Amino acid sequence: MRLLASLSAAAAVLIGTGAGAAQAVPFPVTTDVPTAIAANYFASAQTPPPGANRWSCHSGHNPVVLLHATAMNQAANFAYLSPMLANAGYCVFSLTYGQTSWSGNTGGLAKREASAYRQVVPFLDRVLAATGAAKVDLIGHSQGGPIAQLASQRRASRIGTIVGLSASSRGHSDVDELQHALPARAPGQNYWGPRHPGIRYVNLATRFDHISTPYPVTLMPPGPGITNTLIQHVCPASRVGHVGMAFSPTVGALVRNALDPAHRVRVPCGENEFPE
Numbered sequence: 001m002r003l004l005a006s007l008s009a010a011a012a013v014l015i016g017t018g019a020g021a022a023q024a025v026p027f028p029v030t031t032d033v034p035t036a037i038a039a040n041y042f043a044s045a046q047t048p049p050p051g052a053n054r055w056s057c058h059s060g061h062n063p064v065v066l067l068h069a070t071a072m073n074q075a076a077n078f079a080y081l082s083p084m085l086a087n088a089g090y091c092v093f094s095l096t097y098g099q100t101s102w103s104g105n106t107g108g109l110a111k112r113e114a115s116a117y118r119q120v121v122p123f124l125d126r127v128l129a130a131t132g133a134a135k136v137d138l139i140g141h142s143q144g145g146p147i148a149q150l151a152s153q154r155r156a157s158r159i160g161t162i163v164g165l166s167a168s169s170r171g172h173s174d175v176d177e178l179q180h181a182l183p184a185r186a187p188g189q190n191y192w193g194p195r196h197p198g199i200r201y202v203n204l205a206t207r208f209d210h211i212s213t214p215y216p217v218t219l220m221p222p223g224p225g226i227t228n229t230l231i232q233h234v235c236p237a238s239r240v241g242h243v244g245m246a247f248s249p250t251v252g253a254l255v256r257n258a259l260d261p262a263h264r265v266r267v268p269c270g271e272n273e274f275p276e
Helices: 002-018 033-040 081-087 112-131 144-158 174-181 245-246 248-258
Strands: 064-067 092-094 136-141 159-165 200-205 226-230
Touching: 033 245, 064 112, 064 144, 081 092, 081 248, 092 174, 112 144, 136 144, 144 159, 159 174, 159 248, 200 248
Parallel strands: 064 092, 064 136, 136 159, 159 200, 200 226
Antiparallel strands: none
C-alpha cells in the first residue's frame, strides 16, 4: 500500500507539472554560450527556450517576459536564463520580435517602436490574460532593454520590474550605430520614453562590454526606483562580456534578487564567464 501511495503521489507531481506547477525534472540549463547559440540560432523564431511559454503556469511571482538582443532569437539568447528562472519557480515567457522581410528567423532588426507596440505589448497582454497576474516583470538583454522601456509607455500600470542586461539606457551604443545602416531603422528610435514611478528599474552592466559602449550608457541616472549595478562591484575579478551577461550565473543570481529582493540568493563569482 505504501508503494502504491508513493506511485500515486509521483503521478500527481507529474500531472501537476504538465499543468504548469513546479517541475519534477528540472529544465536543462546551459552556460556554454557558443554551443547554445550555435544550436539555436537557426531555430524557428517561434521556438521558445527551455522552461518558457508554459501557458498554464501559475506561481507566487509575477510572470517574467524575456526580451532578446539585436540580431538574435528567443531560443538562442535565453538558453540559460529561461530554464534557470523556471527551475526557480517562475513562470517564464518569451518571444522573437523584430523580424524583417529579409531577416528570416533572426529578430531584433525591425523598427523598435513597431517591435514594442505591435509585438511585445500584445504579447504582454496575452501573458497577463493567461496567468491572471496583475503585473509582469520584464528582462531585456541589450536591445531588449529599450524594447521593454518602450513597451512600458503603453502598459506602465501592468509592469512591476524592468531588468536591463547591458541594455542601452541613454540612446547610444555600437549596436545603435550599426542599425543606422539598416533599412528598417526609424528616425528617433533611440528615445525610449519617460520612467514611471510604479516601475522598479534594475540595470546590470559590465565594465568589459564591447558592444553597448561606453558601458555607462547601460546604467540610468540615479533616481527613485532605479538600481544600477556594475558586475565588477559585486565580483571584482569578473570579465564577463556583453553576450555573456545572458549566460552568467553571477548575473542570473542578481536577476533573481532583482525580481524577488525579499528572498535573496547567494551571488556566485567567477563561474562560467564568457568574455564577449
